[in-house]
Amino acid sequence: MADKDSYIHLARPLPVVSVPPAQATTSPLSVVISAQALFSILDHSLRRNTDQERVIGTLLGVRNEDGAEVEIRNCFAVGHNESQEQVEVDMDYHKTMLGLHLKANPKEVLIGWYATSPELNTFSALIQNFYASNGDGTFPHPAVHLTMSTAPGQDISIRTYISSAVGVHPDRLADSCLFVPVPYEIKYADAERSGLELISSAKNSENRSAEVTTDIHALEKALEEVLEMLDRVSEYVARVVAGNTQASVAIGKFLMNTLSLAPKVSPADVERMFNTHIQDVLLVAYLANTIRTQIDLSNRLASANLGTATPTPAAAATNPTATGTTTTAGGK
Numbered sequence: 298m299a300d301k302d303s304y305i306h307l308a309r310p311l312p313v314v315s316v317p318p319a320q321a322t323t324s325p326l327s328v329v330i331s332a333q334a335l336f337s338i339l340d341h342s343l344r345r346n347t348d349q350e351r352v353i354g355t356l357l358g359v360r361n362e363d364g365a366e367v368e369i370r371n372c373f374a375v376g377h378n379e380s381q382e383q384v385e386v387d388m389d390y391h392k393t394m395l396g397l398h399l400k401a402n403p404k405e406v407l408i409g410w411y412a413t414s415p416e417l418n419t420f421s422a423l424i425q426n427f428y429a430s431n432g433d434g435t436f437p438h439p440a441v442h443l444t445m446s447t448a449p450g451q452d453i454s455i456r457t458y459i460s461s462a463v464g465v466h467p468d469r470l471a472d473s474c475l476f477v478p479v480p481y482e483i484k485y486a487d488a489e490r491s492g493l494e495l496i497s498s499a500k501n502s503e504n505r506s507a508e509v510t511t512d513i514h515a516l517e518k519a520l521e522e523v524l525e526m527l528d529r530v531s532e533y534v535a536r537v538v539a540g541n542t543q544a545s546v547a548i549g550k551f552l553m554n555t556l557s558l559a560p561k562v563s564p565a566d567v568e569r570m571f572n573t574h575i576q577d578v579l580l581v582a583y584l585a586n587t588i589r590t591q592i593d594l595s596n597r598l599a600s601a602n603l604g605t606a607t608p609t610p611a612a613a614a615t616n617p618t619a620t621g622t623t624t625t626a627g628g629k
Contacts, residue, residue, distance in 0.1 A: 328441060328457045328481040329368040332489055334358075335445070335455075341374045342413040342447040351414035353377055353424065355391055356443060357398060358408045364438040369408055373398065384420040392433065407434070409441030415454060417444075422474045425460045442476065457481040491515070 338354065345352045358370040373394050377386040395407060410428050412421065421442070427433075429440035439459040446454040458476040485493060499507040510518070530552065536542035562570075 326364075326439070326441065326457075326459060326479045327366045328443075328479055329366070330443070330455070330457075330481055330483050331358075331368070331370050332483065332485040332493060334369050334372050335483070337372050338411055338413065338443075338445055339447065339453075342445075345413075350379070351412050351416075353386070353410055353412045355395060355410055355428075356408040356441060357395075357402070357405045359405055360408070360438060367408055367441055369441070369443070370405060371398070371402070372411060375410075379420060384423065386424060386427075388427070407440075409435065409443065411443040411445065413445050413447045415444050415446045415456060417458075417476050421476070422460070425474055425476070429460060441479070443481075455481065455483075 334356070341352050341354060352374065354372050354374040356369050356372050358368045360367050375387060375391045375394075377384060379385075399405065407428070410424060425440060425442055428442075429435055434440060442458045442460070444456045444458070457479050459479055460474040461477055463475045495507050495509065499505050533542065533548075534552075537544045
């Protein structure tokens with residue numbers, strides 16, 4: 298006879314619940330946002346109607362092979378009407394614009410959607426489930442929801458989410474989900490840095506405008522910023538050495554790695570290389586001015602030759618005296 302403490306656990310099969318397929322994966326993501334996409338979202342928010350609390354749109358970008366890293370590069374606006382009872386989204390416009398954008402940028406894919414409000418509600422869940430659906434959505438990858446608060450007079454706050462299915466009844470899965478925050482990072486290329494710094498300088502102006510600076514002024518400003526950073530680092534190191542400030546291991550490693558990348562060059566060699574570079578720049582500028590002067594002179598000479606009148610064969614044929622003299626001479 299079997300032991301009284303031994304038993305067999307029997308479990309009845311559970312009913313199959315039709316969970317939306319896009320909710321099957323909720324793996325963590327690392328989101329990278331480009332500055333171009335953020336400016337497009339801000340422009341859309343500024344152009345919205347006065348009675349609209351928020352606007353929405355579609356996010357596009359690239360995704361790595363396993364889907365763990367997402368880069369948001371572009372976006373476009375999608376019209377919608379929202380009230381306390383219902384929400385209407387122009388999905389036909391979204392599909393048309395998405396198809397046109399993918400034709401122009403075949404390397405990009407659908408990433409998710411954005412909203413210019415930090416609030417998450419039932420309507421957000423409905424829109425999220427549409428973008429994460431199978432077929433027209435991001436399935437089998439999760440859709441990224443980006444929220445940006447654009448309230449006047451307040452700092453811009455950005456959040457990124459992915460969704461997870463919530464609910465025990467199949468009918469409630471379509472309008473409910475759990476938004477899981479994911480980390481994000483804003484990156485921009487070196488070529489975009491000058492433009493972003495120029496735009497950010499307009500905040501210190503009364504008329505909110507910034508003039509385009511010349512290359513010399515840009516170089517001067519860059520050198521001033523480098524000198525300011527060197528002074529700040531030197532002051533911090535001096536405080537740490539004196540014992541007035543607690544040392545940071547992370548800052549120390551960063552400074553060590555930065556200094557190790559700098560070549561060991563004497564001040565005399567640096568001055569010599571700088572003077573050589575200046576001479577090269579002046580030589581290129583002199584040659585450019587010489588070529589510009591030569592082209593201008595050639596154009597003036599060409600226009601002067603066109604203004605001089607020359608006899609044509611038709612004009613010579615109308616002169617009978619000249620024709621007769623030529624014929625007589627040929628006869629002799």
